[in-house]
Amino acid sequence: MKSPILxxxxxxxxxxxxxxxxxxxxxxxxxxLLLLAIGxxxxxxxxxxxxxxxxxxxxxxxxxxxxxxxxxxxxxxAIQAAIALVWRIKLCEILxxxxxxxxxxxTTITLATGSIWGRPMWGTWWDWDPRLTSxxxxxxxxxxxxxxDASIEDRRRGARVAGFLAMIGLINLPIIHYSVYWxxxxxxxxxxxxxxxxxxxxxxxxxxxxxxxAMQLWFFGSLLSRARTMxxxxxxGKAWASGIACSDGTRASQ
Amino acid sequence: xxxxxxxxxxxxxxxRDLRLAWRRRGDTLQPLLxxxxxxxxxxxxxxxxxxxxxxxxxxxxxxAALLASLQGLDALFRSDAEDGSLEQxxxxxxxxxxxxxxxxxxxxxxxxLPLILIAPVLAQLLFLPNYLLAPLLLSLLVGTPLLVLLGxxxxxxxxxxxxxxxxxxxxxxxxxxxxxxxxxxxxxAAAQGQDWLGAVLLLAAxxxxxxxxxxxxxxxxxxxxxx
Numbered sequence: 001m002k003s004p005i006l007x008x009x010x011x012x013x014x015x016x017x018x019x020x021x022x023x024x025x026x027x028x029x030x031x032x033l034l035l036l037a038i039g040x041x042x043x044x045x046x047x048x049x050x051x052x053x054x055x056x057x058x059x060x061x062x063x064x065x066x067x068x069x070x071x072x073x074x075x076x077x078a079i080q081a082a083i084a085l086v087w088r089i090k091l092c093e094i095l096x097x098x099x100x101x102x103x104x105x106x107t108t109i110t111l112a113t114g115s116i117w118g119r120p121m122w123g124t125w126w127d128w129d130p131r132l133t134s135x136x137x138x139x140x141x142x143x144x145x146x147x148x149d150a151s152i153e154d155r156r157r158g159a160r161v162a163g164f165l166a167m168i169g170l171i172n173l174p175i176i177h178y179s180v181y182w183x184x185x186x187x188x189x190x191x192x193x194x195x196x197x198x199x200x201x202x203x204x205x206x207x208x209x210x211x212x213x214a215m216q217l218w219f220f221g222s223l224l225s226r227a228r229t230m231x232x233x234x235x236x237g238k239a240w241a242s243g244i245a246c247s248d249g250t251r252a253s254q
Numbered sequence: 255x256x257x258x259x260x261x262x263x264x265x266x267x268x269x270r271d272l273r274l275a276w277r278r279r280g281d282t283l284q285p286l287l288x289x290x291x292x293x294x295x296x297x298x299x300x301x302x303x304x305x306x307x308x309x310x311x312x313x314x315x316x317x318a319a320l321l322a323s324l325q326g327l328d329a330l331f332r333s334d335a336e337d338g339s340l341e342q343x344x345x346x347x348x349x350x351x352x353x354x355x356x357x358x359x360x361x362x363x364x365x366x367l368p369l370i371l372i373a374p375v376l377a378q379l380l381f382l383p384n385y386l387l388a389p390l391l392l393s394l395l396v397g398t399p400l401l402v403l404l405g406x407x408x409x410x411x412x413x414x415x416x417x418x419x420x421x422x423x424x425x426x427x428x429x430x431x432x433x434x435x436x437x438x439x440x441x442x443a444a445a446q447g448q449d450w451l452g453a454v455l456l457l458a459a460x461x462x463x464x465x466x467x468x469x470x471x472x473x474x475x476x477x478x479x480x481x
Contacts, residue, residue: 085478133431140428151421152414154481161411161479165425168407168471175432 012091014231015240021224028221032214039210047204056120061207063113065215066106070138071173073103073219077145078170081163091227093159094234096166097149098226102219104142111135122186130179131187134172141169155234263348264356271360281326286368289322293376304381311380312390312441318376319369319394320430323401324423326365330357330406331413331476340413340476350476355469358406366398389444389454396457397437403461403468404429410475433457 002010010016043061050057077099084092114132115125126132145162152158180187200208235241258266275282296314297307334340343353373394377387408426415421440453 137428137431140424144425144428147421147424148411151412157414157479157481161414161475164475164478165408165411168429172428 012089014091014235014238017091018228018231018240018244021228025221025224025228028217028224032217032221035210035214035217039207039214042207042210047207053121056117059113059117061211063110063117064208065212066109066113067135068212069215069219070103070107070110070135071176072216073099073106074138074142074166074170074173077103077163078166081160081166084163085160085167090156090234091231093156093163094227094230095223096163097145097159098223098230100142100145100149100162100166102222102226104139104146106215106219107135107139107142111139127186129186130183131176134176134179138169138172138176141166141172145169257347260348260352263346264352267353267356268360271357272363275360275364282364283368285322285325285365286372288325289318289369290372290376292318292321293379296380308381308383309445311377311382312386312445313438314380315373315376315382315390316394316397316434316438316441319366319373319398320401320434322369323366323398323405324426326361327405327409327426328412328417328422330361330409335413335480340480344476344480349473351469351473354406354410354472354476355465358402358469358472361406362399362402366394366402370394370398383445386441386444389441389450393437393440393454393457396454396461397433400433400457400461400464401430403464404433407468407472407475410472411479413476414479414481433460436460 011020039061043058047058049055077096080092080096080099083089084096111132114135118127119125145166148165149158149162152161232241232244293314296310300306300310331340334343344350346353370391373391374387377390382390405426408429409422411425412422436453436457440450440457443453444450
């Protein structure tokens with residue numbers, strides 16, 4: 001039995017990470033899909049309609065997990081970038097850059113579902129409300145990180161420079177989170193709490209927990225899948241990568 | 255030869271940048287001309303109705319100042335990187351962040367200060383009421399250094415590229431959003447008779463933070479981004 005610290009250190013080596021990602025990716029995706037199916041089924045058919053909003057509020061079961069993930073993915077990206085800059089771990093650079101498109105997708109879904117919900121509820125697709133604006137800025141930050149990474153040809157330097165930008169943009173996260181308290185915004189305040197009672201009815205919460213867990217697992221699966229591909233691309237010249245490419249080729253031909 | 259002290263190195267850096275700006279006076283004044291033209295577009299696009307222009311004036315002047323501050327940002331560190339003087343600054347026995355802070359100060363003095371000086375004229379072009387001139391000038395005075403500090407930190411990230419083109423505004427504008435919101439917001443608040451100093455004080459707090467952190471961040475960014 002290896003010690004956890006040794007196991008963790010060895011995970012940083014590309015072949016070990018490739019094996020780890022290949023083994024766990026299907027489990028993450030599979031569990032995520034299962035939980036998402038349960039959550040969406042519960043959200044659409046099991047929980048009661050809202051006394052005021054009727055059935056329209058059910059979009060929240062997608063909107064809230066994606067909004068939470070848009071922040072979580074950004075924080076993950078910035079932390080990976082900081083680790084990559086301080087300890088110069090190649091794998092962390094790759095993980096940080098793999099976060100960016102996933103986070104951008106979650107942010108886009110958040111903005112889109114919020115907009116679809118806002119049309120019947122607020123009577124407008126968009127409002128220049130602090131939380132909406134700061135979430136839009138978050139999307140621009142993600143796009144900026146992706147663009148900066150893509151515009152530098154040296155892959156390692158590109159990842160490090162874009163990672164530094166991600167760390168600068170980190171100041172936006174508290175602004176998004178506290179915007180509903182600092183300014184009297186149109187967007188409602190926090191209704192779900194980890195500690196203490198939630199302001200949401202307890203019968204409505206369980207599908208939300210399922211979809212949040214599903215999005216979280218989907219993110220980990222997606223991260224492993226993207227990082228694995230980026231790793232193979234970068235290490236294309238190495239023996240272990242060509243070994244994997246050859247073994248995949250023979251398996252496909254059989 | 256004696257070793258350079260911090261004040262002497264900073265003074266030499268500042269003098270060099272100001273001298274360079276003076277030698278290329280035409281280029282230095284381009285952002286100013288650009289801002290004047292941007293402001294002049296608003297009456298042409300919106301019609302010359304006085305009341306409406308007066309209402310939009312603070313926002314229009316702030317957007318013009320913001321766009322003008324992006325001009326010249328691209329060349330701020332790149333020209334030094336190309337002729338090798340940035341490498342000498344990296345090797346110098348004084349902290350890189352101090353030298354970069356001097357460069358940012360010179361950039362503000364040559365790029366943004368003329369714009370603030372000409373802002374009363376721009377305000378007249380858009381019929382801004384006289385009592386709003388003080389909030390406008392004060393918010394520009396506190397806000398434009400913040401724009402320069404944020405913008406040069408981002409410019410430091412793109413220093414390794416041959417040309418950044420549209421990338422630099424794409425990266426800098428999201429970071430400019432809070433400055434614009436509070437800067438233009440303070441003048442708007444004054445127009446509605448509300449307390450406008452609060453937003454300016456928030457900008458000033460941001461400026462105090464950025465004066466300390468931005469040169470350090472820019473120095474770190476240059477070390478990462480230089481090939």
